[in-house]
Amino acid sequence: MPRRRRHSDEYDGGRGHKRRRTSEPIEIEDRLESLIIRVGEKSTSSLESNLEGLAGVLEADLPNYKNKILRILCCVARLLPEKLTVYTTLVGLLNARNYNFGGEFVEAMIRQLKETLKNNLYQEAVYLVRFLSDLVNCHVIAAPSMVAMFENFISVTQEEDVPQVRSDWFVYVVLSCLPWVGKELHEKKDVEMERLLSQIDGYLKRRVKTHVPMLQVWTAEKPHPQEEYLDCLWAQVQKLKKDRWQERHILRPYIAFDSVLCEALQHNLPPFTPPGHMPHANYPMPQVVFRIFDYTDAPEGPVMPGSHSVERFVIEENLHCIIKTHWRERKTCAAQLLSYPGKNNIPLNYHIVEVIFGELFRLPAPPHIDVLYTTLLIELCKLQPGSLPQVLAQATEMLYMRLDSMNTTCVDRLINWFSHHLSNFQFRWSWDDWSDCLAGDPEKPKPKFVKEVLEKCMRLSYHQRIVDLVPPTFSGLIPAPPIFIYKYTEENSSLPGYAMSITIGNAIKNRASNEEILTILKDVPNPNQEDDDDEGETFNPLKVDVFLQTLLHLAAKSFSHSFSALGKFHEILKNLTESDEGKLHVLKVVYEVWRNHPQMMAVLVDKLIRTQIVDCATVANWLFSQDLAHEFTRLFVWEVLHSTVRKMDKHVQKIQEELERAKDRLEKQQHRRRNSGNEEDMEKASEDEEDGDRSSEEDEEGGGAKSRSRAKRSSEEEEGLEEQIDRLQEKVEAAQSQQKNLFLVIFQRFIMLLTEHLVRCETSSLDFRTPWYKNCTERLQQVFLTHHVIIQQYMGTLENLLFTAELDPHILNVYQQFCALQL
């Protein structure tokens, strides 16, 4: 059975005629890769003897495969940071045997570091610098030259007019290396290191931290403060220093080889000047450290390292790295997490659960897709059925207890995770434990959370299942049965549209054409008709109501039925929604009939936007309208809003991509025309040409006529392309204008609502800090954070039109926190 490889450039439809000829160098390269990657994994021999053996093999292969080995080692430094010390030891052993190789490796690493910084790969750059710093421990790099590199990094804090996130990153890199190399550097260069640390201290003291509240999962300081990441790391390093740099968690295979390594000659790092700030640089965002557990939560077994211990930092870093490496393969990822080296000395399950939730709740967005975490936790439960589920239940309980101060966006993710998790375990949960949510204000976070969870559980099963699931006391939190609410029933035969609804219903059932139905609809009386409106041009809400209610009622059976109905009667719907009022009314009707089935509402709104019956701004206005005011804090409202903004974003992107492709084609065409004298180029160009028809056509013509007609055709093509580009450019601008307008609508409505609330509370002398207010403010934050990339483009307009100094400071504060993120 041939080894399977996922390389699309090699894939040949299974036939093998394009597969590379299996030749020796390729096999050996694969073998070397495999040997290097697998070292340190479960083995009958000790790690030390495996490293010794591998060093011998690689040394022997150096004469023939030096470049390959260099490449592989540089890759593992960048891509397997969780095995840092294993590979630095390996490099140390190689350097001891072959000084030149050591030097070439260091040079290659520096080249790689420059590349990663140039390409905004800051996370990988951290791993490379950490690798280099650990090479000091392996006697490959001389300590003074490492200190010099750190000094250059810290000098960035003296730069003026650069984003704080830039200098933050350079400080972070230096601090994050110290758990590995702090001891060695202090022994060799204590004066310089002291100076470095005091410079860092000064920088951290003058840093602006307006952004922190926006990134915290909980607003409360108890039981664990949610610290800004640099503050936390600084505290950890200071504690390490107090402990005289004794660090006991990191696995250091090089210690066993000390006698060999200390005989090796060291290399000096070349002077490394940090690249200057570029406008398009994309520095990592600041973060807040997620903490849910401390040593009191893991009562039996090994003690959990404290929040300011450097061990905690190292464990969390390594677990994050493992997820980053293996995220695509959930079984491998779970296995790798559970076989973390050093697991016997720490309550590993607690660390794993904390790290996973930390990623899931990270603001603005988790590093990986949300559903990964659900599935990963399920895999972990499968591998450790006797211990992990309990830790997970404990964490869930703690998360529930702290809901009151949890950021709304994080609560959303918790709802989605918990309901999906339960659906994999027959929805078994001790709901009675949470009966405290039944007392008091139903708008408080706990009852709202349970309500939303039950709603999501219902979507994954069915209504009766949920009724049977929860204790009778919880019946008030069960969602309504998701049934259609039809206005034009027999009991309501006195309604103005009743008769018409029967007529329309019959027409639809009898497969009347769109024209026939439109004719019937002409007769619907208009309650809004103005006296002087003879043409009947005033918008007629009853028309929309009767038609749409009837149609959706007939199609209520399933999503597919409803989609089919919308598609079939698209023409009529377009006719009825020519005006903005019409568009808004369609949404009103959808809500009226499907208000007990938010899932159906969401998919219908999605379809209505995609088929251009309503537009994004109308949806935004509808969500903020009075009709939905009492639903404003429900999750489905925000799911629809964010989905709408994403659709707008994808629409703009799509047109931009079309424009780029057209520009590329024009460039190619112009290049071709410039070389039109050269027959060879034309031949080659026709081969490159994507449009196969054109080249075969050209081949059929004869002689000199060929190049003349080609030239004519190519200039015609160019004109056509230029026209197309102009049109696309206009389209892009129109789409961007629509997008900007959408954000203006959303932010304007937020400001109106919040201002109203604040004014009302002030005049009635009430505390404005209600659950609704917290929810609304955090929803505003959520819009900024979730769509920050696009919103950045429109900051100028937002500041000039909306977020001006006249705004209430509480509202303006959200905007200022967002700006402080310097995204």
Add this chain to the structure above:
Amino acid sequence: MAAKLNALSSDSYIDMSRYRDQHFVGELSAQEKLLQQSHTLYVGNLSFYTTEEQVHELFSKSGDIKRIIIGLDKIKKTACGFCFVEYYTRTDAENAMRFINGTRLDDRMIRTDWDAGFIEGRQYGRGFFGGQVRDEYRRDYDPARGGYGKLAQQTRTQEGQNTF
């Protein structure tokens, strides 16, 4: 940063299975090319009672769904335990293969696989009795999939007739 490690780029959850549609019109290589580029997933081992809504809720977790086609018994025109889920992008479909395949829907472990693309007619079971072929030969009792397999049901009826 072009340098990659072959051994680290394993992504086995999005690999194709060995199943190839015997009714596919065209060469095997054409089918495989479509599978490689597909945004459509076949979803199997559903309960007969699993609804489009439930499928939509679960599979939306990896991205926006373009459409769902519930598989039907060819004779009865009722759900017969499979469906197709089509995404707008390949990435979303890949994430479904990585994170939704092999988890539960309606208390059943469901299975997803790449599909070459929906064509009218493919929503029907291809078994002799109208449902899926796998339900013809199944010997176990599965209340969510019509009880015993169809052939096993036939045998049971015959046995019932013979014993007296």
